[in-house]
Amino acid sequence: MRFQPTLVAASLAVFVATAYAADTGAPKLAQKSSYKVGFAQAENNNPWRIAETKSMQDIAQSCGWQLVVTDAGGSAAKQVADVDSMIAQKVDLIVLPPREEKPLIPAVMKAKKAGIPVILVDRNVDQKVAKAGRDYVTFIGSDFVDQGRRAAEWLVKATGGKATIIELEGTTGSSPANDRKKGFDAVIAKNPGMKIVASQSGDFARDKGRQLAQSLLQAHPNTTAIYAHNDEMAVGAITALEAAGKTPGKDVLVVSIDGTRDALTAIASGKMGVTVQSSPFFGPVTCKVAQRYAKGEKIEPWVKVEDKFYDKSNAQASMADGY
Numbered sequence: 001m002r003f004q005p006t007l008v009a010a011s012l013a014v015f016v017a018t019a020y021a022a023d024t025g026a027p028k029l030a031q032k033s034s035y036k037v038g039f040a041q042a043e044n045n046n047p048w049r050i051a052e053t054k055s056m057q058d059i060a061q062s063c064g065w066q067l068v069v070t071d072a073g074g075s076a077a078k079q080v081a082d083v084d085s086m087i088a089q090k091v092d093l094i095v096l097p098p099r100e101e102k103p104l105i106p107a108v109m110k111a112k113k114a115g116i117p118v119i120l121v122d123r124n125v126d127q128k129v130a131k132a133g134r135d136y137v138t139f140i141g142s143d144f145v146d147q148g149r150r151a152a153e154w155l156v157k158a159t160g161g162k163a164t165i166i167e168l169e170g171t172t173g174s175s176p177a178n179d180r181k182k183g184f185d186a187v188i189a190k191n192p193g194m195k196i197v198a199s200q201s202g203d204f205a206r207d208k209g210r211q212l213a214q215s216l217l218q219a220h221p222n223t224t225a226i227y228a229h230n231d232e233m234a235v236g237a238i239t240a241l242e243a244a245g246k247t248p249g250k251d252v253l254v255v256s257i258d259g260t261r262d263a264l265t266a267i268a269s270g271k272m273g274v275t276v277q278s279s280p281f282f283g284p285v286t287c288k289v290a291q292r293y294a295k296g297e298k299i300e301p302w303v304k305v306e307d308k309f310y311d312k313s314n315a316q317a318s319m320a321d322g323y
């Protein structure tokens with residue numbers, strides 16, 4: 001048979017048209033009195049993650065959810081496998097905080113193919129590849145870029161625009177690490193008297209943050225500020241500063257993000273400057289969004305969580321917000 005370019009072009013056009021026509025967007029959620037819901041947690045290794053998991057568990061009964069909770073133990077590969085097992089169990093809905101932006105995309109796509117809607121909470125996936133409304137229902141979470149910006153703006157004011165900064169980054173490849181860096185660094189770049197002399201990952205973990213701060217302080221003894229992408233690493237950095245004979249809050253200012261009880265306590269005692277809240281309490285808002293979705297409402301691509309700001313003026317009085 002002779003090669004017929006017009007026939008090939010026509011078939012391709014039909015194929016593309018069919019593929020797009022077949023993509024009716026994120027799978028629907030039926031209206032029922034009870035749902036089997038999978039919550040595929042990334043790890044449960046810090047107060048923030050524990051509070052997030054508890055928030056899901058606390059809302060489950062009143063929302064009519066039979067909740068299946070998994071813990072990926074800090075491994076994106078395990079989190080993908082956990083989503084796989086939820087698909088095999090034929091859950092009605094998957095609630096997912098993707099540990100990293102790219103590795104969890106295949107899991108979202110697999111759930112979509114299986115007809116199971118996914119709601120992303122807390123962390124996002126790479127927006128260039130997967131899209132809310134088309135591949136998953138929505139992203140419920142904070143504006144991480146804005147959190148970094150707010151931390152930096154406080155630091156600019158507190159230091160009069162002059163600082164030597166160490167940045168402790170969160171988990172490499174995760175949306176909060178990428179965006180908190182983006183927001184903070186952009187503000188610092190506009191202030192010629194401020195310099196980020198080192199920026200490395202402490203994986204959002206207290207002891208890794210402590211160790212990293214310890215070695216970066218040795219390399220940069222003239223450091224005057226530490227920006228940690230979360231409170232756990234900030235608390236680790238405070239321990240490292242004290243071990244190095246420095247007074248946190250005086251010799252070195254520490255700024256961070258989350259709003260844990262330990263951070264609020266450190267602010268109240270003067271060891272830490274500020275923390276920008278990043279709420280882990282996703283249970284109630286996820287329940288509401290799932291109910292709206294089941295009713296057939298169109299869900300906005302990003303359900304934004306508004307965050308507070310804690311400094312010396314309100315840390316003590318806000319202790320009940322901490323976790």
Ligand code: AHR
Nearest residue numbers: 048122123176204230258
């Ligand atoms: O995704 C949110 C971040 O993840 C929190 O800031 C951090 O504490 C957690 O591990």
